[in-house]
Amino acid sequence: MSDEPLVLGIETSCDETGVGIVRGHTLLADAVASSVEEHARFGGVVPEVASRAHLEAMVPTIERACETAGVSLRDIDAIAVTSGPGLAGALLVGVASAKALSIGLGKPLYGVNHLAAHVAVDQLEHGPLPEPCLAMLVSGGHSSLLKVEDVTVGVDPLGSTIDDAAGEAFDKVARLLGLPFPGGPHIDRAAASGNSVAIDFPRGLTARKDLERHRFDFSFSGLKTAVARWVEAQQRDGITIDVADVAASFQEAVCDVLTRKALDAAQFHGIEDILIGGGVAANSRLRAMATERAEARGIRVRVPRPGLCTDNGAMVAALGAELVKRGRAPSALDLPADSSQPITTVVA
Ligand code: KG4
Ligand code: ZN
Numbered sequence: 285m286s287d288e289p290l291v292l293g294i295e296t297s298c299d300e301t302g303v304g305i306v307r308g309h310t311l312l313a314d315a316v317a318s319s320v321e322e323h324a325r326f327g328g329v330v331p332e333v334a335s336r337a338h339l340e341a342m343v344p345t346i347e348r349a350c351e352t353a354g355v356s357l358r359d360i361d362a363i364a365v366t367s368g369p370g371l372a373g374a375l376l377v378g379v380a381s382a383k384a385l386s387i388g389l390g391k392p393l394y395g396v397n398h399l400a401a402h403v404a405v406d407q408l409e410h411g412p413l414p415e416p417c418l419a420m421l422v423s424g425g426h427s428s429l430l431k432v433e434d435v436t437v438g439v440d441p442l443g444s445t446i447d448d449a450a451g452e453a454f455d456k457v458a459r460l461l462g463l464p465f466p467g468g469p470h471i472d473r474a475a476a477s478g479n480s481v482a483i484d485f486p487r488g489l490t491a492r493k494d495l496e497r498h499r500f501d502f503s504f505s506g507l508k509t510a511v512a513r514w515v516e517a518q519q520r521d522g523i524t525i526d527v528a529d530v531a532a533s534f535q536e537a538v539c540d541v542l543t544r545k546a547l548d549a550a551q552f553h554g555i556e557d558i559l560i561g562g563g564v565a566a567n568s569r570l571r572a573m574a575t576e577r578a579e580a581r582g583i584r585v586r587v588p589r590p591g592l593c594t595d596n597g598a599m600v601a602a603l604g605a606e607l608v609k610r611g612r613a614p615s616a617l618d619l620p621a622d623s624s625q626p627i628t629t630v631v632a
Contacts, residue, residue, distance in 0.1 A: 289361045289608040292349070292385070293601025294342075296378030297370025297398045298425065299323060299334045301341035303349040304598030305360075306605050311408045312353035314591070314598040317341035324465045328455070329424075335373035342381050349597065360391055362614070364604025367395030367632040368625025370425070375621035383617060392614035394604045395632040397625055398595075399426060402561035404435050404606055405599035406588045414557035414584075418442075418550040422542060422570075423562030423595075424451035424466065427502045428627065429549045432559075435603065436610045441627050442549050443500025446489070450538055450564045453504035457511050457534050461527050471531045472567050478532030480569075485510050485537040490544065500549045507537055539570045543577050550583055559586045566590035607631060 288308030295302035299320050305313040319337030323329045365382035386393035403419045419430045427445040451468055458467020488503035511534050518525050550558050565587050578585045615632055
């Protein structure tokens with residue numbers, strides 16, 4: 285028997301009910317039930333629908349994770365749960381479930397930050413995190429550059445989006461192009477056969493005048509509007525839109541800005557390792573461009589496999605295991621779900 289902690293992690297901040305089980309850095313189970321199809325016709329996640337789906341999926345997902353891991357709940361050393369940020373009602377379901385497990389099993393409870401969990405998950409795939417590392421988290425709800433010295437203690441925010449998140453831009457542009465929700469994977473696929481220099485879309489906050497105040501911040505709303513204007517103009521002129529070209533050119537603009545700013549931040553802070561996480565990290569062009577550009581500057585890039593980039597319970601369990609290993613204090617049992625938990629609070 286290993287003396288690494290066996291931790292169960294619960295994630296319910298958005299539309300995925302995730303339950304992961306890890307032993308130290310070893311992933312034993314990653315059960316995910318998604319309500320994404322129930323939201324598709326609304327073109328975005330409906331909070332009440334997500335909360336209800338979490339309630340229904342929670343117990344079966346916990347059972348599935350235990351079965352896959354070949355462990356019984358009695359074997360678990362600690363419970364970790366996303367306490368925020370995220371949708372309030374959705375978070376509540378996870379936090380209440382984790383409290384019930386913690387009380388029922390008599391094991392410590394860790395209410396953790398969703399963003400820190402997106403960082404910690406990479407340990408399951410690539411081993412201990414380089415300290416420090418520069419984390420770029422890009423998903424439907426966040427786009428942040430963070431300096432991470434020790435993910436169990438805190439992260440230092442360097443910049444974030446001032447309007448839309450990167451994933452949100454993918455989802456909105458996909459909608460404009462008539463592609464299904466969530467749009468990221470569809471744009472990624474359509475772009476594969478498109479010309480990425482067909483249309484020169486704007487790169488937000490990269491002009492010299494913006495760099496002074498927003499060097500490490502992002503803005504994607506101007507890009508989204510530029511795509512909308514371009515599509516409208518084509519339609520007005522009766523020209524059939526080449527979806528692949530628009531997707532490829534849009535994706536190129538997003539990836540160009542993301543990788544440029546991440547590399548700039550790493551170099552500015554003397555950091556040699558970049559970690560990319562969040563749903564958009566599944567993007568094939570982002571992975572390729574980041575690796576290529578970083579290599580040219582002697583910087584290493586780590587990106588977890590796509591299944592670990594999108595929301596899941598394993599990431600929460602991975603952070604929980606690290607907290608246990610480093611002897612960090614657990615949360616109190618009156619732990620609240622905090623929809624706007626600051627990125628600087630790793631354990632609530
Ligand atoms: O991390 P995540 O699962 O949930 C949030 O916390 O938001 O990220 C979901 C986001 C969606 O906006 C989705 O369109 C985007 O990640 N996404 C992608 C890809 N796969 C998922 N964006 C670009 N390319 C992809 N391959
Ligand atoms: Zn996320």
